[in-house]
Amino acid sequence: MCPPRILSDIRISQSPTWRREVVCLHDLRAVPPESSLTVARSTVSSVRDLFHIVRLSRGFDVIVTSDIRTGHLFALVRRLFRLRRPKHIILELMLDEERDDALWRLKRYLQRLVFSTVDVSFVSSTREVIAYAKRFGIDANRFRFLPFHTNVTEPRIVGHSEGYILSAGMTGRDYATLCAAARGMRQRFVVVSDRASGRGLEFPENVDVLYDVPYSKYLGLLENCRFVVVPLKKLVKSTGQVAVLEAMALGKPVVATESTGTLDYIESGINGLLVPVGDHLQLRRAIEALLEQPDLHRTLATNALESVRQHHTFEAYTNRIIQTAKEILGRPS
Incomplete structure (x- = not known):
């Protein structure tokens, strides 16, 4: 059976498995590399990424989004057009604290609509699985704990100390x-x-x-x-x-x-x-x-x-994502 075709908006160059099995949106010629962005530029960047993801999506089985804006927008597109393919995975979902005002309730309602289309949302703690499933009224199985990775590429004991x-x-x-x-x-x-x-x-x-x-x-x-x-x-x-x-x-x-x-x-x-x-x-x-x-x-x-x-290495982190992609496609991991 062919491996899943995965497209992502995140480049994880520290993982050989990710480099081998995932196509990074920003490595494609149609998409220029990221630069330092202001908040306004970040929104433009997310919309630009959405355009390219939608344009390319028919060639892939799974879309993995890391940028929260891009993830929201792609989920909204899937909701509006009732798309079931390709599958959608969101990485490192982290939401704001609950508030009791009309604006926040509207935001929660819209988020419920959006996240109802996402096949798997990864979070960085088991408590978030419960909290987010309850907030959105969505089956807790759609939220999964993905242990975060260290950014240190060569874990080791550094024994010296300056005392502080x-x-x-x-x-x-x-x-x-x-x-x-x-x-x-x-x-x-x-x-x-x-x-x-x-x-x-x-x-x-x-x-x-x-x-x-x-x-x-x-x-x-x-x-x-x-x-x-x-x-x-x-x-x-x-x-x-x-x-x-x-x-x-x-x-x-x-x-x-x-x-x-x-x-x-x-x-x-x-x-x-x-x-x-x-x-x-x-x-x-x-x-x-x-x-x-x-x-x-x-x-x-x-x-x-x-x-x-x-x-908590990059390899452990990316292997879990790829295994989940295979799982939601019904393929053996």
Whole structure:
């Protein structure tokens, strides 16, 4: 049986399997490569991608969309024209928090119409499967948990340290709780984020804050830290898993908030430590435990790296997508 013909708007060059089995929209001559885009340009780019996907779709069995706008638009086209082929998979679906106003209710109604046509929507946590199925009134089997991948292409233990604790990221971060936990400690912390995430906060003297640093500088800070803290707010959507997996892939133990974005990636006491949302005392105790117990530090680092190697590489990620494509086409994987 012939392998499925898959077209996607995302290039995952780190995966040999993806390069071999998936046609990237932006590798076709008709579609120019992406550039740095403003919000307005992003919308234009999504519409342009939709045009090419629709034009090319008859030559493919499955369309995989990563850009959320493109995914919405293609699903809408399928709804309006009652299309069942090609199949449609959405990657890394992440929706906003629920609100109780007329505009949000209209948005939810439109999303229900759109997502009713999508064959599989991948999400980055098991909690999102339940939450999104309930929000849209759609069978939970149409939402599937796809463990996220690390962006570190060569997972390894980086043993050296300059002594500081690193906390990085923007979406859903709870730096107020980190500040409360760090205040009065003799330990140095480095926070890497954007100004919006730090607005209104008074960071203690032992916390250095760096805004909008290049990714390469962030990676250098990650490689040289003692371990990583990922403080998160309670949200419906998953956040924090990117920072968690990058740290784990470099053998850096992680202390994180027990939340939608961490429960599927960290087994507390095994490959990291989880603390309750907004509890600065528990966060401080977990930080102190890692500082004072080198055996715990070493065990968590080793297990974290093994978790990434087994479950969170680009190959593991893309293989699950391709297996799902075969499944919804009724082909053996």
